[in-house]
Amino acid sequence: MPRPVLAALTLAAALVALPAAAQEKLTIYTYESFTSEWGPGPAVKKNFEDVCACEVDFVAVADGVALLNRLRLEGARTSADIVLGLDTNLTHEAKETGLFAPHGISLEKVNIPGGWSDDVFVPFDYGYFAIIQDTEAFSTPYKSLKALVNGYPEQRLVIQDPRTSTPGLGLLLWVKAVYGDDAAEAWERLSSRILTVTPGWSEAYSLFTSGEASMVLSYTTSPAYHEIAEGSTRYKAMAFEEGHYLQVEVAAATIKGAENPLTAQFLEFMTGPGFQNAIPETNWMFPAGETSKPLNPAFDHAVKPGTKLSFSADEVAANRDAWVKEWLEIMSR
Amino acid sequence: MGQLSDRRVLAGLAGLTAVGLLIGGAFAGLISQAVTEWSGAVSALDPYLFRITRFTLWQALLSTLLSVAPAILIARALARHPDFPGRSIILRLFALPLALPAIVAALGILALLGRAGIFADLLGWLNGGQWQGIYGLSGILVAHVFFNLPLATRLLLHALETVPGDQWRLAAQLGMGPATSFRLIEWPVLRAALPGVAGLIFMLCITSFTIVLTLGGGPRATTLEVAIYQALRFDFDPARAVTLTIIQIALTVMVVTLLIRLGTDMVGDPNLPVSRRRPSIASRRETIFNFALILSALLFVAAPFVAIIVSGLQADLSRLASDPALHRATLTSLLLAIISAGLSILLSLSLTVARSALELKRRGQGHPSILERLLDTGAGFVLVVPPVVVGAGWFILLLHSGNVFVMAPIMVITVNAVMAMPFAIRAIRPAWDGASKRHEKLCASLGITGFNRLRLIDWPSIRRPALTAFAFAMALSLGDLGVIALFGSDAVKTLPYLLFERMGSYRTADAAGIALFLGIVCLALMMLADRTRRNA
Numbered sequence: 001m002p003r004p005v006l007a008a009l010t011l012a013a014a015l016v017a018l019p020a021a022a023q024e025k026l027t028i029y030t031y032e033s034f035t036s037e038w039g040p041g042p043a044v045k046k047n048f049e050d051v052c053a054c055e056v057d058f059v060a061v062a063d064g065v066a067l068l069n070r071l072r073l074e075g076a077r078t079s080a081d082i083v084l085g086l087d088t089n090l091t092h093e094a095k096e097t098g099l100f101a102p103h104g105i106s107l108e109k110v111n112i113p114g115g116w117s118d119d120v121f122v123p124f125d126y127g128y129f130a131i132i133q134d135t136e137a138f139s140t141p142y143k144s145l146k147a148l149v150n151g152y153p154e155q156r157l158v159i160q161d162p163r164t165s166t167p168g169l170g171l172l173l174w175v176k177a178v179y180g181d182d183a184a185e186a187w188e189r190l191s192s193r194i195l196t197v198t199p200g201w202s203e204a205y206s207l208f209t210s211g212e213a214s215m216v217l218s219y220t221t222s223p224a225y226h227e228i229a230e231g232s233t234r235y236k237a238m239a240f241e242e243g244h245y246l247q248v249e250v251a252a253a254t255i256k257g258a259e260n261p262l263t264a265q266f267l268e269f270m271t272g273p274g275f276q277n278a279i280p281e282t283n284w285m286f287p288a289g290e291t292s293k294p295l296n297p298a299f300d301h302a303v304k305p306g307t308k309l310s311f312s313a314d315e316v317a318a319n320r321d322a323w324v325k326e327w328l329e330i331m332s333r
Numbered sequence: 334m335g336q337l338s339d340r341r342v343l344a345g346l347a348g349l350t351a352v353g354l355l356i357g358g359a360f361a362g363l364i365s366q367a368v369t370e371w372s373g374a375v376s377a378l379d380p381y382l383f384r385i386t387r388f389t390l391w392q393a394l395l396s397t398l399l400s401v402a403p404a405i406l407i408a409r410a411l412a413r414h415p416d417f418p419g420r421s422i423i424l425r426l427f428a429l430p431l432a433l434p435a436i437v438a439a440l441g442i443l444a445l446l447g448r449a450g451i452f453a454d455l456l457g458w459l460n461g462g463q464w465q466g467i468y469g470l471s472g473i474l475v476a477h478v479f480f481n482l483p484l485a486t487r488l489l490l491h492a493l494e495t496v497p498g499d500q501w502r503l504a505a506q507l508g509m510g511p512a513t514s515f516r517l518i519e520w521p522v523l524r525a526a527l528p529g530v531a532g533l534i535f536m537l538c539i540t541s542f543t544i545v546l547t548l549g550g551g552p553r554a555t556t557l558e559v560a561i562y563q564a565l566r567f568d569f570d571p572a573r574a575v576t577l578t579i580i581q582i583a584l585t586v587m588v589v590t591l592l593i594r595l596g597t598d599m600v601g602d603p604n605l606p607v608s609r610r611r612p613s614i615a616s617r618r619e620t621i622f623n624f625a626l627i628l629s630a631l632l633f634v635a636a637p638f639v640a641i642i643v644s645g646l647q648a649d650l651s652r653l654a655s656d657p658a659l660h661r662a663t664l665t666s667l668l669l670a671i672i673s674a675g676l677s678i679l680l681s682l683s684l685t686v687a688r689s690a691l692e693l694k695r696r697g698q699g700h701p702s703i704l705e706r707l708l709d710t711g712a713g714f715v716l717v718v719p720p721v722v723v724g725a726g727w728f729i730l731l732l733h734s735g736n737v738f739v740m741a742p743i744m745v746i747t748v749n750a751v752m753a754m755p756f757a758i759r760a761i762r763p764a765w766d767g768a769s770k771r772h773e774k775l776c777a778s779l780g781i782t783g784f785n786r787l788r789l790i791d792w793p794s795i796r797r798p799a800l801t802a803f804a805f806a807m808a809l810s811l812g813d814l815g816v817i818a819l820f821g822s823d824a825v826k827t828l829p830y831l832l833f834e835r836m837g838s839y840r841t842a843d844a845a846g847i848a849l850f851l852g853i854v855c856l857a858l859m860m861l862a863d864r865t866r867r868n869a
Contacts, residue, residue, distance in 0.1 A: 033837050062566075156448065164563055195465075199543055203436050332551075
């Protein structure tokens with residue numbers, strides 16, 4: 001075997017062998033941006049390990065969808081105690097796998113617009129989808145989704161593909177929630193304004209900040225990033241009269257994790273300041289539980305939707321295929 | 334003789350088996366999962382599939398044509414002017430697009446031709462109205478040509494450089510003009526290399542994903558690859574993913590077979606070259622034409638890079654340079670790239686050696702056997718098996734056999750190595766075929782066989798192309814990570830991974846800085862390969 005290969009194998013083996021401490025361990029499956037150095041992962045790990053005298057082991061896969069697929073494949077033999085990072089559009093399918101256990105904790109600290117009650121999934125953050133405008137490209141914001149749909153053809157929008165991206169699916173549901181059966185017609189009008197449809201959020205947002213489009217689909221909290229990290233108020237979320245579509249991110253115990261006492265302790269911890277304080281300025285979403293300090297004022301500037309729009313997980317599961325197909329028909333013309 | 338060629342063929346068989354195992358294993362994994370829910374296989378076959386298949390083929394064929402046709406002229410111009418100022422830098426630059434993540438290249442191109450691009454005003458004026466950017470088929474084509482024209486140029490130039498110096502001397506002595514020497518000397522070599530090069534580029538374009546969606550302007554422009562990705566990543570429907578992948582492979586096999594029919598088999602020159610490698614001197618008019626050609630190709634490829642450099646320089650480079658995450662990612666990238674490039678060369682060499690041994694055995698007569706064909710183009714088809722399919726399939730297989738975390742880096746290395754094989758084979762094969770044909774009788778009569786022959790006789794003639802192949806494979810290996818979407822990726826945080834991580838957490842400037850850094854690392858690798866090559 002060539003020496004570099006040997007070296008790499010040794011390295012890989014060493015990386016895996018390292019966390020073999022004799023402590024109690026909690027294994028959490030999550031998505032990559034959660035555990036990245038910019039994400040909430042590092043702070044959450046430290047804060048929980050301080051109170052639990054245990055070791056938190058994150059396993060990160062690409063995104064929320066990959067997370068569910070990974071769990072499906074591993075089935076009951078998964079090593080995950082907790083799966084963290086599904087969103088409400090996935091919870092129906094997740095429940096159907098029968099791999100999740102009731103959380104059994106009190107949800108009194110949970111704070112989600114419209115309230116939350118679920119015996120399996122515990123929310124850890126939420127956000128509203130919003131169209132972000134580049135105020136250097138045009139200054140007057142659209143006041144409603146309908147105004148946007150009928151707006152100036154020169155002002156272009158970048159969106160994400162609902163087949164490959166969660167925000168992309170979010171916009172699809174948003175339009176459906178506002179327009180109902182007329183959604184197809186709305187897409188038809190909007191389609192001439194859409195500069196391009198990207199596979200994921202990153203590509204769309206990069207096109208937007210590079211000046212290619214004057215609007216992008218993102219979250220109401222996106223401008224807070226630019227304000228806090230860059231001191232810039234160039235990018236603003238537009239408040240729509242019809243309301244904004246809500247995305248809630250959740251975690252749940254697996255049936256294997258239900259046997260680990262640390263699991264319930266973590267879910268409980270997740271709804272409190274040790275976890276929630278990290279959320280706003282690392283995940284750039286709103287905390288879904290109790291924080292011990294007020295949010296950065298930049299978050300107060302975020303659009304506060306008058307109406308919260310959302311479909312239930314069951315409705316989404318039942319209609320997603322048909323709605324995506326409808327969208328595809330119109331957009332491929 | 335029999336034993337010797339047997340051993341060469343055995344090496345090829347081993348290489349082919351390794352590739353077969355990688356792909357076969359992935360399919361086995363997916364199919365084992367698909368049998369529980371196979372309805373997706375049927376539902377995949379709808380009118381929409383027909384539409385995207387048509388578009389996939391159309392854009393790939395156009396992209397291939399637009400990349401390869403100019404590349405013939407550019408490669409020839411470069412071959413005829415070995416003293417062209419900055420030629421080696423141009424060639425290194427031409428290897429860089431391969432290492433760029435698609436979105437970085439797309440942003441580079443849009444910085445020029447996009448709605449807010451440098452040329453937007455000019456293009457808007459020409460177009461009579463506000464310029465709306467190159468979204469649509471034209472955008473896809475420009476991006477694909479940006480990726481593949483330089484690749485085709487380098488590969489064709491390699492083929493041209495296998496023309497022995499003797500032929501050029503003879504051409505000069507006979508006073509052949511550019512047209513005659515093209516027809517008699519260059520075209521036969523190019524024609525032999527073209528099907529392979531075109532096939533390779535066709536495969537790269539057929540599997541294009543981010544470019545097609547982002548620059549295509551929306552789902553109007555969708556490839557099969559997007560549908561496969563959706564089937565696996567979003568819907569987790571292995572049956573549909575397998576069906577779509579098989580359609581993608583079948584289409585590619587059809588097109589590539591057609592391409593091969595258009596080409597001819599290369600007839601290697603059995604004589605030992607005695608003259609210096611030096612084409613005939615071009616006339617003044619031809620020189621001007623060639624220089625203009627090379628310069629416009631250079632502009633076309635370099636301009637997006639300038640855009641990438643400009644936006645990269647806006648990043649906080651000093652902070653980035655001292656970022657430990659960047660150091661770790663660079664090390665990981667280099668380690669993975671070197672190992673997988675090494676593995677790739679090993680596999681490619683084994684296939685090339687076996688194929689040429691089989692061809693020599695039948696003395697270039699009759700039809701090549703199935704094995705010979707497999708060794709030739711068969712391995713190339715791995716390119717159209719999407720990495721996400723390989724990754725998911727192996728994940729399912731390995732799930733029942735222990736620790737999947739250890740497997741993430743190994744998956745990245747093997748998949749990258751195998752994906753780079755078609756490139757490596759294209760670079761190595763012309764030189765190897767010529768050399769082994771030249772040396773065959775001599776070695777047989779001197780009784781030099783096996784490893785000794787490889788080391789003493791054949792290696793010196795393929796050292797240069799092998800190093801080129803190595804550099805290509807490394808550049809490629811710096812790229813895709815789709816293969817480990819399910820595996821858990823903490824062990825393989827490479828530079829492109831870091832780039833996406835930053836891009837995904839609003840740090841666009843950091844991402845631009847990393848893209849610049851990725852380009853620099855790749856350029857350094859190319860220079861290193863060139864230096865080793867010169868000293869070799």
